[in-house]
Structure formats: structure tokens, C-alpha cells
Amino acid sequence: MTIQDRGLSGGGDASRLIERPIEHHDAQLFGSDVVADTLGALDIPYIALNPGASFRGFHDSLVNHLGNEEPQMLLCLHEEHAVAIAQGWAKVTGKAMAVAVHSNVGLFHATMAIFNAWCDRMPMVVFGATGPVDAMHRRPWIDWIHTARDQGAIVRNYVKWDDQPASPGAAREALARAKWIAETIPQGPTYVNLDAGMQEAPLAEPLPDIQLDRLMPHVDYSPGAGAVADLARRLKSARRPVILVGRVSRSEAGWAQRIALAEATGARVLTDLKIGAGFPTDHPLSLAPPGVFPLPQAQAALDEADLVLSLDWVVLQGVLPAAKRPGAQIVHVSLDHHIHNGWSMDHQALTPVDAYIAADPDALVAELCREMDLSPSGTYRPAPQPEIAVPADPQAPLGVPDLARQLKRAVGDRAMSLLHLPLSWDGAFWPFRHPLDFLGSDGGGGIGGGPGISVGAALALRGMGRLPIAICGDGDFLMGVTALWTAVHYRIPLLVVVANNRSFYNDEVHQERVARMRGRPVENKWIGQKMADPEIDLAAMARAQGAAAFGPVRDRAAMDAAFADAIRAVEQGGVAVVDVRVEPGYTPAMAGALTRESGSKA
Known part of the structure; x- marks a missing residue:
């Protein structure tokens, strides 16, 4: 089968036709070709990456040996986004996606997102690269500063397993073990570091066939x-x-x-x-x-x-x-x-x-x-749900309850998935009636993960007939906005709504508590927290990634119109962002819970 034939057999996935390489027939195989073949055999459809020279051999194998197909590369603008996309994919599928990060420096960028995935118990196989390990093959300066004696030590405490295989045969086994361990519960990320020298060395002879399925036996965790x-x-x-x-x-x-x-x-x-x-x-x-x-x-x-x-x-x-x-x-x-x-x-x-x-x-x-001889059906009679209160004054500033009420009305009876929610969200806003209605938080509290996680989840949901919706805080969005470029580029439909209070508000709450405990002015809590003077044009940042963008939305009528237009854009296969300017604050339920949790009377 030619590369072009493989590219046209993607099951209707439009992104499979993006970044197609010209046809090539291999004469000489290299160590990284074995790694790429193994990754393809492990049934991992995508590898999210930010490119780097340390894995240039592996990158070439994915493109020219596999034809950028099974797995297909997803180009990301930051390593945190690549890992977050894999986390979002796992939230829907329960399966590991692959990620590649460049050398020690790319791994440093990726660490927060790997920690999020670790705390969230989400599987993925992260590839790193180093070296050449053999110092005689290193280029002056750059290969030396990008080589670490024990690169896996950077993440070893928050991955399930790591390895640095020294040969193509060892790499093949390491990949099988990495996926098997990542997907065995409790799930989590694994890390495989590829020596640049091993990647680029010609293969003297083909490796013997192995039975990957027998290397990854099912682990039964049924109770006695x-x-x-x-x-x-x-x-x-x-x-x-x-x-x-x-x-x-x-x-x-x-x-x-x-x-x-x-x-x-x-x-x-x-x-x-x-x-x-x-x-x-x-x-x-x-x-x-x-x-x-x-x-x-x-x-x-x-x-x-x-x-x-x-x-x-x-x-x-x-x-x-x-x-x-x-x-x-x-x-x-x-x-x-x-x-x-x-x-x-x-x-x-x-x-x-x-x-x-x-x-x-x-x-x-x-x-x-x-x-107990039960016959599960999944059907039930829903209990009545209270409506989100409408402000007595229609000119009152917008709050997160307004955002929730009007978005829910705009979505109507469509099947949807809430991929990410801000801390200001109240669970009473929107009932969950299906296991894909809500996918959970970022796991480790690492702000900035929301956009990337949402892109990965939207990729996994593509074609399921569900409207993918991420509701992000402004700080989370600002740290992760360039993840949206990947969604736009690979035609991954996604609606992002930003609850934009122009503040790192959770920390305002903390500063108020400290001020009250110490008898100091609570009026100063906003200093070092507010994102104002100038206010940031979030819609412009979304447009810069190629997304349709609406806002800033400052009133209820404009919000209705923006949601209708944004949903239409997503249903046509696009990425849309709505910047809704909301007042800082938590709902009474959330504020009370935070107060009880901290023991504060603030």
C-alpha cells in the first residue's frame, strides 16, 4: 500500500488529508523506523508533538516511513499543549495517545502537564530524546547541553514507568511495556527516552517478529x-x-x-x-x-x-x-x-x-x-431541577450563572460534552445524564491545561454527534490559548467559552482570608491579581489562532447572539471562542464550601 493509499483510508477523518507526505519507498531502514513501526502496531492513532532535533530521526520515520499515518502527527505550539491533548483524549477513550517532547528542554516544558495527567490518572506514552549518548557522536555545544545523564529523573516521580532503551530491539519492547503499564489501572503517563544515536543508526538487519499482544496481557482486577x-x-x-x-x-x-x-x-x-x-x-x-x-x-x-x-x-x-x-x-x-x-x-x-x-x-x-440479580437499563425518571435564577435587574453585570443559563438555553436538546469547567462553576447549573456529559478537571490544579485538554477531548469526540464545550477561566485560557491552533489546523470542532473576570480571582479570595486573619485591609486583595490596564482582547487572541471569535460580550442579548453564532460555527466543523465578561465571584454554594474547607470566616 502506498502512502497515498493509506492517507485516503482514514475513515472520513478530514484531518488525515492534512500534511500528507509525498510517496517514498524505503531501501535502508534505521533504528527509528523500528520505533515508528512499533508505535503503529500498538494501535495509537495520534502523536502530539512540538518538534525538536533530538528526535529528528523518529520524526523522519513517522513521516517518510509511515507516511504520517497511524500514528498521525498533531503539531502543537508548546509541549504542555501536546501532553494536555493526550490527557483530554484519554479522558474520553480511556486509551493512551503518544506525545513527543524535545530533549531535556522540551520535557521541562511538559512537566506541569505530565503532573496533571498523573494526578488525573490518565494514560499516555510520552517520548523524549537525548544525546547522542555516545559523546563521540555529539555536535559541539547543542548536543551537549541537550544531553542528560538520567533524563527520566526529571519526571520519574510522576510517571508510572520510564526507560531509555539502547537498541531498536530494546526500544520495541520498551514501547510495548510503556503502553501496557500506562493503560493498566490505576492508569497514568509513562516515559520512553530515545537515544538520538540509536534513532539515526542504520539497521543492519530486520528484527525478528514479535507478538505484541502477548507482551501486553490483560490484567484482571475483578474482586474476589x-x-x-x-x-x-x-x-x-x-x-x-x-x-x-x-x-x-x-x-x-x-x-x-x-x-x-x-x-x-x-x-x-x-x-x-x-x-x-x-x-x-x-x-x-x-x-x-x-x-x-x-x-x-x-x-x-x-x-x-x-x-x-x-x-x-x-x-x-x-x-x-x-x-x-x-x-x-x-x-x-x-x-x-x-x-x-x-x-x-x-x-x-x-x-x-x-x-x-x-x-x-x-x-x-x-x-x-x-x-444481586439486577438488570441494569440506564433509564431513570429525572428529579426536577431548579432553574438558575434570573437577576431582578436586567442591566445587572453578568455573572457565571448568567453564562450557564444562557449557554444551556442555546445548546437546547443537543447532546453535548462539558470538557472543562472553571472553579466558579456550580454543579447545579447543568445536570449530567451521560458519562460523557462532563469529563472532569485538569487533575493536578495546573492552570493553563484547560484549552489543550479540551482539544484532545474534542478530537476523541469528533464524529460522535456531541457538541464539545469547554468553559475556561481567563487565566487558564491565556496560558493555553495557542493549543487552539492545533484544533483549527486539524479541523477539530470545539466551542470554548471564557468566563472572563479579568482576575486571578481564587487568589483574591486567599488574600482576603489572609488580610482578615491578620487584621489588614481586605480592600488591597486585588493588587497583583487584576488583569486590567490594559484589558486583554481574548477574542483577538483566539482569531490569531484561526478560530471564530465573539466578544467581549458584556450584556445578555449579545451573549445569546454570540452563543448562537458560535454553536453554528462549531457544527460546521470549526473552532469558536466566546469571551464573556463576568463579575468576579463564586456562587453561594461554592463560596460556602471554600469557607468551610479553609476554616475561614471570610
């Missing part, structure tokens, strides 16, 4: 029958059970099984805005709208629960004073302990539990449904 039977008994005898739905998959089958389990046991269910949708938020058994922190009504139910079942809840200690109640039982289902290494405190506090089941939460719920 005894643990399932014991948990079923606990649930049946509980009078006030609560289920905490944490890190679970985007599977529709798993979604239906969680609904069936809650309905069969009468368990109330709590979900979380730090992670993707795991249970319908308008189900009658939903305790409260999801939030970054639990709302008072949810905490009250937890305090009274006689059984709490945690399905890999991210911050268990933060919601479980119920653990101190006499007779209360806590069952935690998780495999997360397998990757706790002590460098990062992302493992959270050690929490007392009555039973710990080391299993995949999806597999555990599936086994419970079989044990």
Missing part, C-alpha cells in the same frame, strides 16, 4: 467472590447507605450498573466535579449537585450514613466524619495504592475504613449487579 458477597450483604442490611462515585470509566454499561445498584439498595449517591460524570446528577437518589467540595446537604447525609461505599473517591478523608460515628461502616474500592510513591501527596490522607477492596470499581459494581 467473597468480597462481593460480603459487600452485597452489607448493602442489603444498610438503612442509610451512601455511594461515593469517584474515578470510574466513561462506559455506558458501567453508568447503567451504578444506577441499578443505587436503586436496588436505596443508596444516596454523591459525585464530584474534580472527576468525570459517574452518576446522573438529576437522579432522585443524587444527594446534591457535584462540587469541588461537598455541599452541606451531602455532608449531612454522610454524617448520618450507616454504610459508605467509596468507588475510588479522590479525597475520602475530606467527606468522612461519618467514620467516627459508632456503627458506621466504610468500604473503599480502589487500586490507587499501587502507585503511591511518597514524592507527591496526591494520595491524600490515610483514612480509616472497615473494608478495602483492591479492585476496578467498574468491575466491582458489575459483579455486585450479578450477585
